[in-house]
Each structure stands twice: as structure tokens, then as C-alpha cells.
Amino acid sequence: MPKNFPIIFNFKKNEYFHDRIKKTKPMKTYFMLISLFLAVPFGFAQTDLNYYLPKDVNYDINIPTPKQVLGYEVGDWMVSHDQLIKYMETIANVSDRAIMVEYARSYENRPLFHLVFSSPENLANLEQIKADHQKLSDPKLAAGMDTEKLPLIVVLGYSIHGNEASGVNASLLTAYYLAAASSSAIKDLLKNTIIFVDPALNPDGVNRFANWVNQNKSFANLSDPNSRVFNEAYPGGRSNHYWFDMNRDYLLLTNPESRGRAKFIQEWNPNIVTDHHEMGSNSTFFFQPGVPSRNNPLTPRRNYELTKAIAEYHAKFLDQIGSLYFSEEQFDDYYFGKGSSYPDINAGIGILFEQASSRGFVRETANGVLTFPFTIRNQFTVSLSSLEAARNLRKPLLDYQKEFYSSALEEANKDAILGWVFGDKNDLGKMREFLNILKIHAIEFSQLTENYSANGKIFEKESSYFVATSQKNYRLLKSIFEKSSSFEDKTFYDVSTWNFFYAFNMPNMEIKKGKGVNVPKSTVVGQIVSKKGQLIGSERPLAYAFRWDDYFAPKLLAAIQSKGIKAKVATKEFSYQADNLNEYFSFGTILITSENQQLGKAELHKFLSNLAQECGIDLYCFSSGYTAGGIDLGSDSFAKLEKPRVLIFVGGRSDSRDAGEIWHLFDQRYSMPVSLVEQNTINRIDLAEYTTIVLPGGSFDELGKAGIEKLQKWISDGGNLISYKDATQWAAKNLNLDIKFKKEVELNFQGIPSFVNKADAANVQDISGAIFEVYFDPSHPIAYGLPGKTIPIFKTGASVAEMPEGLYRTPFRYSASPLLSGYCSIENNERIKSAPFVIASPVGRGKVISILDDANFRGFWYGSNKVFANAVFFGKIF
Ligand SMILES: [Zn+2]
Structure with a gap:
């Protein structure tokens, strides 16, 4: 075992299971020609391992089966993450073909790990194999390399959506098979391949789901889709701890699971990466390639050809077990933030699998009764077909990788763009986060050694960086730094753009050669x-004063307020020239006086000094209340701030993703507690305990009639309600707000519209995710801390509000030419022009602040997070 691999489970091989292994005959003799389903149509009998495994293979009796370790057959229960670890740990201990390596921890402190399979010789030599493999990404080093002699790197990744459990349960079989199968084919495979089995890409979600299904299991095999077992409690097991969809996070790296994974992919450059999912129960099985016209143009054509060549193995293997499937009709790899597409932009082949979901153990569907073991068997079978493809296509895949990097450099050299200079001297917190993400993606950047100025913009050397197009990950960096404006196909499985500069509202300049x-x-x-x-x-x-510009300024204020220290905010500008200071302070500067505080002066000084260090933000210390310009420190224009006590209504039909992003923002980034409250408990709660209530996206009918009246009274009494995204439609209707929405674009056709193209025609007028320019009034409290007068905003969905009546109600509006990047039809662009992004609606002594589009998209839109934070911290001062 290489020393620098952190092995998490360190038992001695071959001893651990000594007394528990029952001698079994080779599986071959058990194999039934007729599958369990033909023999027992509804799968009510106990599942048998033979149902899953390929025939004509002998299995090493020293390798314990999943049942011998877990006490039940694969498919009889949903494996919990703890049980999964137990089995994988056992295999790693018993088999000389496997080691176990941790690569990250989930928020709930569960390990994310690979069970790495290869020949014992390869496993002893992993560091060298990695170093050799990495040479393929450097055309100079790769030129003389014989790919015939290199092993292939394969990752089998299961159940990133935790409630798509056939994947994670199939991983038990994959591990058993790779450890126990003894054929010449498997020996050849292990000799020439390093296989990273990633059994649970989302441990927290996997565990949440397993617990739900197991606790609701009926032993009489209930298959009624209406029953509880098929209808998970909010927020369901798809997401991770903060309710993020981790199969959108490979580029954005908001979550530790993805950070660990992207780092691994950059280190190992796997050639094949499988990504095992589930789809609607009435479908069959899908494998890639997806829709050909929806490939990202940055992905080389050869990727598609190889995906298709690999697909022939899936077809053959699934035919052998009599399972139906489809490919090319659905799904795409346009957005590179998914498990099947991030490998595509990193010289590998990502493969999406989608199995019709049984959700529970057995379920009625349009295709008859679907059992959990059937879904597991399909996932296991395509794991084997992927490995067989890896064995047979090793050289073409390695050659493709070599060629991917050499052609990337050639294209970079031909590119008209030399690179980008970027930096934000007023927001180093945001800079740190931005650079960290680039670093994990192995994108090289360099710090300026001289100030850079062009076109009237200045980038100061201390806080500015340069990223050159000419580098290994050219294609990846093109996808994240360039605007996207032309599209072959107008249907997107996910977003149409993800420009990092816009997401971070990062000052930047493109430099042409x-x-x-x-x-x-x-x-x-x-x-x-x-x-x-x-x-x-x-x-x-x-x-003391600090500016509101830094990304982490809300964290600093929250820490101050949590200590009971009073703070005010400047609603007008001022400058200060004394105490060796000569500084200008804009709207939103936070002021803390030394007198009349919970802490004594010396204590306060020490406390603030520590906080400044922790948050990376300077605090200015004033000995006089007299300023050189603008308001003095005793001015009434410093508004008193109340410590926000935030309640977020969740549950029911609220959008868990929106709620999770807000929870994550306050909990992880600002270290500030917010209460998640089930909407149907409103009648038991004293709302007066909260200053701010958030309705994340979705609808809130579970508040009930009495609850809605209670909420209205709370607002009238001075409460600050934030309605986020489509919750505003609900709020406008149910709380009688003066907000109306524009009609959606009507589809027009000459002659009879073609029925078969119905979905495509509708997609033309959808906004799957694009970036728009919004301008704002910098003196408005919701705009405090934002640089300049415009901000890029991410928008999903075609809902657009009308401009409401009343002055000062819309401090943020879409610009007259709003589309910055991504796909949006001409008609929708017209509707969005000059429409409001934020609407404030006074209600009695309180108000509703409506943020109509994304401010927190996927935890990645650092640039607009402050709009949301301002609605919380300053919602009561205007
Ligand atoms: Zn999925």
C-alpha cells in the first residue's frame, strides 16, 4: 500500500473474517438458467445472489458475500451507509485485489471513499501508475509514451442522488464480483485497469433514503404507489445535508463531497466514469450517449464516438439478461457540472445510466410490477459491461486522452484570447473562495507583479490575477470563463451558462492576442x-467601523450581534481623516460605538480584534465622532440594527433546494443560526419571536387559512417577510400583495403545429438558466455592499413581474438589454427588459421583500448572495 494513501480501515487482511466465512461451492453450480422473475413473477420469494451474478464464473470462497456480512441478500433491504462501509471494509481486508481510500467527508461526517480494485502488483505501485498516467496530460511527456503498456483508470460511481438506490445497492455486487470472480478475463481486467468503486457518491442522502424505505417496509410486499414507502418525507434523499443536488455541483464545488471528487478527478484523470441514476418508474433503462445535438461544442467529437462504442457493450449485456433500454433520445452533457459530464471536459468519458425506479422494494408500474432486485441487477450488469468495454477499448481510450490534451494546447494557441485579468480589491473574501475553486479544478493562475490597466480599468497587483488560455485545462477554463451565446439546440437538460466571473460578480478583462x-x-x-x-x-x-463590501461582512456582523453588541448602519456616505486614517465609507458601513455595550471597552476591543482576524476584514477605529465629509458618527442617518431572528418555512410544497441554499448560506458562510420550521406547525408557534420570515421558492398552502391570517398580522405588526423566487406568486395571491406577473410568451405556428415536436417548441420559450444584467440604486439598503451599479443575476424559469405602482418599491430592475450569457428567446428577453428583480411591498408597519429570481443559485452565486443577506440584515430600516 502506498504510504500517502490515507487508509481509513486498517484491519489485517485475511484474518477478520476467518470464523464467519461459510464454505460455499462455486456459484456456477447454483446458477439457475431461469431468472427469479420468470420463476416467481412478482419477486416475492427471497432474492438469491445467483440472480445477479454472471454465469460460468467461479467465485473465491474466501471472499464473503454481502449476505454473509450483512445478514440479508442484496435487494432485501436498502443498504445503509454504515452497512455499506462494513461490507467494503471487509472486502478491503480480505481481498488482495482491493484497498479502501477516503477522499472526503460529508457534512454529516460520513466518509466518501473509493474501494480501489486492481492486481496486487498494481495496488502496490499506485503512486507510480498515477504519475505515469498524469504524463498523458502533458504533450511533451506523452509524446514518447506507449499507451499499450498503461493501465486504464475507471471510476464506477453510484447513487449521487441518494434516493436512486439501485446504484448503491448494486455496488455491493460490484465489490463482491471484483474481489471474488476468478476467470482469466477478470485477471486480465485487473492487470490492465485501476477500478475505483465509489459506492455512495452522496452518503447523507443515501442514508436518509435507506432509513425511510426500511422503516416503512411492509413484509407482505406492498406495491401500491400511494403508500407511504413510495412518498418520502420532505426533503427526500435525493440531496445532501443542505439539500443540494450534488449532480450539479461538479463545477461549482459548493459541497465538500464534490470538492474531494473534483480533486480526485484532476489527480487521476479517469478514462471512464460511470454515473448510476434512476428515473421515473414507468420507464426502462437509459445509457448514454444522450441527444447528439445537445452535446457541448467544447467536448471533442471523438468522445461521442467512444461513448457509442462503449454503449454497444451495455446493449449486449442487457440483451443477455433480457432487459429493455434506450439511448440517444433523452439527457445531455451540455452542462459540465454533472457526474457524467465533468469527466468529458477532463479527457475522460462520462457515462450516465438511468434505471426506472422502484423507489421501494416492489412497485406497480406501466410495465408491470417492478422489483428492487431487478433494478439492482441492471445497474450491476452495466457496471460489468463498462468494465468489459474498458478491457477491450483500453488503447483507444488512452490514445484519446493523450490526443485530448495535445489538441487542447493546439486550440489554445490558435485562440484569439490570451487570457483574463481579474480581481476585486474590495472583496478579498470572495477572491479567496474564487481562487480556491480554480485551484481544485487544476486551473493555473498567477498573481500580477505589476498593476495592470487597460480601457480605463485598473487591476492592482496585490489583489489581481491572470489566467492564461494556454494551459492543460484549456477546454475546462473556456467553459467557465467564456460567455455562451450561440446554441445548436435550444433544449437544455440543465442550465445554458455558468460563467464564473458573472457568478462572483468579479471585475475582469478579456485580453486578446x-x-x-x-x-x-x-x-x-x-x-x-x-x-x-x-x-x-x-x-x-x-x-469602530467596517465596510459591507467583503463577502464575509455579514458573518462579522452576525458574530457581533450574537454577543449582544449593538451595531448601526450608515444610510449615507462619509469620510474620515484622523487617527492616521484617510478613508471613504460608502452606504452600508457598519458602526459599533464603544459606549453602552454589553462588553467593557477593553473586552470589546479584544473581541473585535479577534473577529477581524477570523473574518479577514479590517475594522477602522475612530477617536472622534467628527468626520471630514458626509454624516458625523452621531448622525441619525446611522440606522439602529436589530439582531435578525430568522425563520424559514419549509416542508409541504416549498422548494427544498431554495430553502437549503439559504440555510447553507447562513449556517456555513455566515455562521448564523436560522430556524427551519415546518409550515404546518405555524399555529403552534409564537411568530413574535422572529424578526424575519423567509418563504423560499414553492407554495405554502400548508400554512392553512388560520396560519396565513396569523402571518399577515405578524407582517402588519412590523414583521419582515422575504418571498423568494416563485414564492412571490404564492404571496401575491395569498397575502394580497400588489404584484402582477406578465403573460408567458404564446407559441405561434404557421399552419398545424407538429405534435411530435411539441416539447421542443415549448422549450424554446423556457429559460433553463441564463444570466441577466440588473441595475440598482446603490443607496438602497438592499444594495449595500454591492460594487458599481449593475449586477449579473441568474434566472431560471420564464416568470417575469410587472412593474408595480409606488415609488421606491423596485430598487433592482433588469436593464434595457438584459441578456448577458446563456439561452433566452428574443420574446422573453423583451419581457424581461426593465422588469423588477426586487419588489418591496409595505404592509401595515411591516413589509414583504420579494426577490424574484435567484440570488443564491446552487450556493455558487457569491456575487448576489448579498442581496439576500441585505434583505435579512437591513430589511427593517427602510
Ligand atoms: Zn439521478
């Missing part, structure tokens, strides 16, 4: 700007 071009001077750094905040100015301050 050409004579006399001003090339930025920079030096490569491994270290990311890490600034420790400090106290600056007077030693004995009368007051």
Missing part, C-alpha cells in the same frame, strides 16, 4: 491571497 498587446506581468503562485483582518487607526476608539 495581437501586436502591441499589453501582456500582464505575473508570477505563478501556489498560495492564495490570505489576508488577516485587523484593527486600524486609534488605540482608544470611540467607535
Whole structure:
């Protein structure tokens, strides 16, 4: 075992199971020619391992079966994550073909790990194999390499959506098979392949779902789709701890699971990565390739050809067990943030599998009764077909990888763009996060050694970086830094754009190649700007102030307020020239006076000094209340802030993704507690305990008539309600707000519309996810801390509000030419023009603040998070 692999389970091989292994005959002799389903149509009998395994293979009796370890056959129960670890740990201990390696921890502290299978010789030599494999990404080193002699790197990844459980349960079989099967084919496979089995890509979701289904299991095999077992409690097991869809997170890296995985992919550059999912119960089985016209143009054509070549193995293997399937009709790899597409932009082949879901153990469907074991068998079978393809297509796949990187460099050299300069000196918190993400994606960047100026913009060397197009991950960086504006197909399985500069609202400049071009001077750094905040100015301050510009300013304020320390916010600008300071302070500057606080002066000083360091934000110390310009420190224009006590209504038909993003923002980024409350408990709650109530997207009918009246009274009494995204439609109707929505674009056809193209025609007028320009009033509290006067906003869905009556109600509006990047029809662009993004509606002594589109998209839109934070922190001062 290589030393630098953190092995999490360290038992001695071959001893652990000594007394528990029952001698079994080779499986071959048990194999039944007629499947369990033909023999017992509804699968009511006990499942048998022979049902799953290929025939004509002998199995090593020293390798324990899943049943010998877990006490039940695969498919009889949903495997919990703890049980999964137990089995994988056993295999790693008993088999000399496997080791276990942890690569990340989930929020709920569950390990994410690979069970790595290969020949014992390869396993002893993994570091060298990795180093050799990495050479393929460097055309100079790769030129002389004989791919015939290199092993292939394969990842089998299961159930990133935790409630698509056939994958994770099939991983038990994959592990057993790879450890126990003894044929010449498997020996050849192990000699020439490093197989990373990732049995549970989303441990927290897998466990949540397993628990739900197991606790609701009926032993009489209830198959009624209306029953509880098929209808998971909110938020369901699809997502991770903070309710994120992790199969959108491979580019964005909001979650630790994805960070670990992207790091692994950049280190190992796997050639094949499988991604095992489930779809609607009435379907059959899908394998890629997906819709040909919906491939991302940055993915080389050869990727599609190889995906198709691999698909022939799936077809053959599924034919052998008599399972129906389809491919090419649905799904796509346009967006690179998915498990089947991130490998595509990193020189591998990502393969999406979708199995019709049984959700529980047995279920009635349009195709008859679907059993859980049947779904597991399909997933296991395509795991084997993927490995067989890996064995037979090893050289073409390795050659493709080599060629992927050499052609990437050639294309980079031909690219008209030299690179991008970027940086935000006023928001180093955001800079750190941005650079960290680039680093995990193995995108090289360098810090400027001289200030860079062009077209009237200045990038200061201390806080600015350069990223060159000419580098290994050229295609990946093109996809994340370039705007997208032309599309072959107007249907997107996911978003149509994901520009990182827009997401971070990051000042940047594209630099074109050409004579006399001003090339930025920079030096490569491994270290990311890490600034420790400090106290600056007077030693004995009368007051402290900090700007609201930094991404983590809300974290600093929340920490101050949680200590009971009073803070105010500047609603007008001022400048200060004393105590060796000469500083301008904009709207939103936070002021803390030394007098009349919970802490004594010395204690307060120490507390704030520590916080400045922790948050990386400077606090200015003023010895005088007299300012050089604008308001003085005793001015009434410093508005008193109340500590926000936030309630988020969840459950029912509220959108768990929107709710999770908000929970994550406050809990993880701002270290500030927010209460998630089931909407149907409103009548038991004293709403007066909260300053702010959030309705994330979705509808809130479970509040009930009495609950809605209670909520209305709470707002009238001075409450601050935030309606987010489509919750505004619900709020407008149910809380009688003066907000109306524009009609959706009507589809027009000449002659009779073609029925077969019905879905495509509708998709033309959908906004699957695009970026728009919004301009704002910088003096409005909801805009505090935002740079400039415009901000890129991510929008999904075609809902657009009308401009409401009343001055000062719409501090944020879409610009007159709003589309910045991504697909949006001309008609929709017209509807969005100058429409409101934020609407404030006064109700009695309180108000409703409606944020109509995404401010927190997938936890990644750092640039607009502050709009949401401002609605919470400053919602009561206007
Ligand atoms: Zn899925």
C-alpha cells in the first residue's frame, strides 16, 4: 500500500473474517438458467445472489458475500451507509485485489471513499501508475509514451442522488464480483485497469433514503404507489445535508463531497466514469450517449464516438439478461457540472445510466410490477459491461486522452484570447473562495507583479490575477470563463451558462492576442491571497467601523450581534481623516460605538480584534465622532440594527433546494443560526419571536387559512417577510400583495403545429438558466455592499413581474438589454427588459421583500448572495 494513501480501515487482511466465512461451492453450480422473475413473477420469494451474478464464473470462497456480512441478500433491504462501509471494509481486508481510500467527508461526517480494485502488483505501485498516467496530460511527456503498456483508470460511481438506490445497492455486487470472480478475463481486467468503486457518491442522502424505505417496509410486499414507502418525507434523499443536488455541483464545488471528487478527478484523470441514476418508474433503462445535438461544442467529437462504442457493450449485456433500454433520445452533457459530464471536459468519458425506479422494494408500474432486485441487477450488469468495454477499448481510450490534451494546447494557441485579468480589491473574501475553486479544478493562475490597466480599468497587483488560455485545462477554463451565446439546440437538460466571473460578480478583462498587446506581468503562485483582518487607526476608539463590501461582512456582523453588541448602519456616505486614517465609507458601513455595550471597552476591543482576524476584514477605529465629509458618527442617518431572528418555512410544497441554499448560506458562510420550521406547525408557534420570515421558492398552502391570517398580522405588526423566487406568486395571491406577473410568451405556428415536436417548441420559450444584467440604486439598503451599479443575476424559469405602482418599491430592475450569457428567446428577453428583480411591498408597519429570481443559485452565486443577506440584515430600516 502506498504510504500517502490515507487508509481509513486498517484491519489485517485475511484474518477478520476467518470464523464467519461459510464454505460455499462455486456459484456456477447454483446458477439457475431461469431468472427469479420468470420463476416467481412478482419477486416475492427471497432474492438469491445467483440472480445477479454472471454465469460460468467461479467465485473465491474466501471472499464473503454481502449476505454473509450483512445478514440479508442484496435487494432485501436498502443498504445503509454504515452497512455499506462494513461490507467494503471487509472486502478491503480480505481481498488482495482491493484497498479502501477516503477522499472526503460529508457534512454529516460520513466518509466518501473509493474501494480501489486492481492486481496486487498494481495496488502496490499506485503512486507510480498515477504519475505515469498524469504524463498523458502533458504533450511533451506523452509524446514518447506507449499507451499499450498503461493501465486504464475507471471510476464506477453510484447513487449521487441518494434516493436512486439501485446504484448503491448494486455496488455491493460490484465489490463482491471484483474481489471474488476468478476467470482469466477478470485477471486480465485487473492487470490492465485501476477500478475505483465509489459506492455512495452522496452518503447523507443515501442514508436518509435507506432509513425511510426500511422503516416503512411492509413484509407482505406492498406495491401500491400511494403508500407511504413510495412518498418520502420532505426533503427526500435525493440531496445532501443542505439539500443540494450534488449532480450539479461538479463545477461549482459548493459541497465538500464534490470538492474531494473534483480533486480526485484532476489527480487521476479517469478514462471512464460511470454515473448510476434512476428515473421515473414507468420507464426502462437509459445509457448514454444522450441527444447528439445537445452535446457541448467544447467536448471533442471523438468522445461521442467512444461513448457509442462503449454503449454497444451495455446493449449486449442487457440483451443477455433480457432487459429493455434506450439511448440517444433523452439527457445531455451540455452542462459540465454533472457526474457524467465533468469527466468529458477532463479527457475522460462520462457515462450516465438511468434505471426506472422502484423507489421501494416492489412497485406497480406501466410495465408491470417492478422489483428492487431487478433494478439492482441492471445497474450491476452495466457496471460489468463498462468494465468489459474498458478491457477491450483500453488503447483507444488512452490514445484519446493523450490526443485530448495535445489538441487542447493546439486550440489554445490558435485562440484569439490570451487570457483574463481579474480581481476585486474590495472583496478579498470572495477572491479567496474564487481562487480556491480554480485551484481544485487544476486551473493555473498567477498573481500580477505589476498593476495592470487597460480601457480605463485598473487591476492592482496585490489583489489581481491572470489566467492564461494556454494551459492543460484549456477546454475546462473556456467553459467557465467564456460567455455562451450561440446554441445548436435550444433544449437544455440543465442550465445554458455558468460563467464564473458573472457568478462572483468579479471585475475582469478579456485580453486578446495581437501586436502591441499589453501582456500582464505575473508570477505563478501556489498560495492564495490570505489576508488577516485587523484593527486600524486609534488605540482608544470611540467607535469602530467596517465596510459591507467583503463577502464575509455579514458573518462579522452576525458574530457581533450574537454577543449582544449593538451595531448601526450608515444610510449615507462619509469620510474620515484622523487617527492616521484617510478613508471613504460608502452606504452600508457598519458602526459599533464603544459606549453602552454589553462588553467593557477593553473586552470589546479584544473581541473585535479577534473577529477581524477570523473574518479577514479590517475594522477602522475612530477617536472622534467628527468626520471630514458626509454624516458625523452621531448622525441619525446611522440606522439602529436589530439582531435578525430568522425563520424559514419549509416542508409541504416549498422548494427544498431554495430553502437549503439559504440555510447553507447562513449556517456555513455566515455562521448564523436560522430556524427551519415546518409550515404546518405555524399555529403552534409564537411568530413574535422572529424578526424575519423567509418563504423560499414553492407554495405554502400548508400554512392553512388560520396560519396565513396569523402571518399577515405578524407582517402588519412590523414583521419582515422575504418571498423568494416563485414564492412571490404564492404571496401575491395569498397575502394580497400588489404584484402582477406578465403573460408567458404564446407559441405561434404557421399552419398545424407538429405534435411530435411539441416539447421542443415549448422549450424554446423556457429559460433553463441564463444570466441577466440588473441595475440598482446603490443607496438602497438592499444594495449595500454591492460594487458599481449593475449586477449579473441568474434566472431560471420564464416568470417575469410587472412593474408595480409606488415609488421606491423596485430598487433592482433588469436593464434595457438584459441578456448577458446563456439561452433566452428574443420574446422573453423583451419581457424581461426593465422588469423588477426586487419588489418591496409595505404592509401595515411591516413589509414583504420579494426577490424574484435567484440570488443564491446552487450556493455558487457569491456575487448576489448579498442581496439576500441585505434583505435579512437591513430589511427593517427602510
Ligand atoms: Zn439521478
